[in-house]
Amino acid sequence: MKGQKKPDERQYLCFMMLIHRGKFTLQRENSTHYAGFCILHAAPGHLAQQLSLLHPEERSYYDTLQFDKRRESYLLGRISAKKAIGALSAFEDLQKIAIEAGIFQFPVVKYSVTRNLQVSITHCDGLGIALSHPEVHPLGVDVERTDKANTEAIKEQLTANELALTLTVPLPQPIACTMIWTMKEALSKVLRTGLTMDLKLLEIQSLVKEGELYTSQFKHLIQYKAISCQAGAYVCSLVVPGKTTPDLEQFWQFFRETVSD
Numbered sequence: 684m685k686g687q688k689k690p691d692e693r694q695y696l697c698f699m700m701l702i703h704r705g706k707f708t709l710q711r712e713n714s715t716h717y718a719g720f721c722i723l724h725a726a727p728g729h730l731a732q733q734l735s736l737l738h739p740e741e742r743s744y745y746d747t748l749q750f751d752k753r754r755e756s757y758l759l760g761r762i763s764a765k766k767a768i769g770a771l772s773a774f775e776d777l778q779k780i781a782i783e784a785g786i787f788q789f790p791v792v793k794y795s796v797t798r799n800l801q802v803s804i805t806h807c808d809g810l811g812i813a814l815s816h817p818e819v820h821p822l823g824v825d826v827e828r829t830d831k832a833n834t835e836a837i838k839e840q841l842t843a844n845e846l847a848l849t850l851t852v853p854l855p856q857p858i859a860c861t862m863i864w865t866m867k868e869a870l871s872k873v874l875r876t877g878l879t880m881d882l883k884l885l886e887i888q889s890l891v892k893e894g895e896l897y898t899s900q901f902k903h904l905i906q907y908k909a910i911s912c913q914a915g916a917y918v919c920s921l922v923v924p925g926k927t928t929p930d931l932e933q934f935w936q937f938f939r940e941t942v943s944d
């Protein structure tokens with residue numbers, strides 16, 4: 684993890700844990716909305732110091748979890764989501780918010796003072812990323828690490844058109860496949876279904892390099908678009924409404940810094 688430029692937006696809780704948080708604008712033709720974000724990186728076993736951030740309902744659930752991996756991912760998700768809410772709404776007492784799982788496992792923010800905030804969560808290895816957003820303006824996020832076994836599994840799930848698109852961009856194909864996969868997962872989070880559907884419904888139509896980022900339109904869900912960033916083996920995608928222009932410069936900078944050693 685690299686050097687510090689804006690200490691107000693970063694927190695080194697100890698050298699084993701790094702938290703970036705901030706907010707970004709979601710510019711639309713006739714309105715402006717705001718989203719909060721948190722990118723949290725923690726070495727294994729170092730999240731327990733954040734347990735006090737859990738609401739009693741979350742703590743009860745956490746105590747039922749048997750596997751260390753799930754305990755870790757649960758904490759990564761809940762802590763990053765709360766800090767993303769905190770980045771947007773200084774009035775919130777984060778311990779008093781509970782992020783419940785809805786019937787399809789989507790996160791639901793309960794007891795928030797700023798009642799219309801919702802979150803999108805992703806975790807991978809020791810990395811947790813969350814977005815907080817007003818309910819009127821959906822957002823989704825997904826992060827994955829590219830690896831050989833996953834790439835083969837992903838390739839089997841992509842359409843012929845999507846596979847062809849992976850060859851049109853200046854990325855190694857495993858990265859391009861992972862990128863498309865994260866776009867589809869992030870869209871499935873916006874829809875609150877997860878991947879419990881015919882994955883062709885999530886198909887992307889285009890994949891275009893724009894500067895350091897990649898953008899896609901969806902073939903069926905034309906109301907949305909995806910924006911992706913690759914850093915090393917990691918790929919992160921955000922899905923936003925098609926006519927929204929998000930100011931993601933700081934978010935991507937923090938993402939790159941977090942996953943680069």
Ligand SMILES: CC(C)(COP(=O)(O)OP(=O)(O)OC[C@H]1O[C@@H](n2cnc3c(N)ncnc32)[C@H](O)[C@@H]1OP(=O)(O)O)[C@@H](O)C(=O)NCCC(=O)NCCS
Binds near residue numbers: 757789826876
């Ligand atoms: C939802 C899904 C896209 C998540 O992607 P993933 O790469 O596995 O995991 P990520 O770390 O990126 O995201 C996990 C977070 O997504 C969120 N999430 C889960 N289901 C969701 C849904 N239906 N809608 C929106 N968000 C959802 C949760 O916040 C979850 O974190 P948490 O459980 O700690 O709260 C994927 O797991 C899925 O489609 N699951 C449905 C199918 C299923 O349940 N399979 C498992 C049994 S076969």
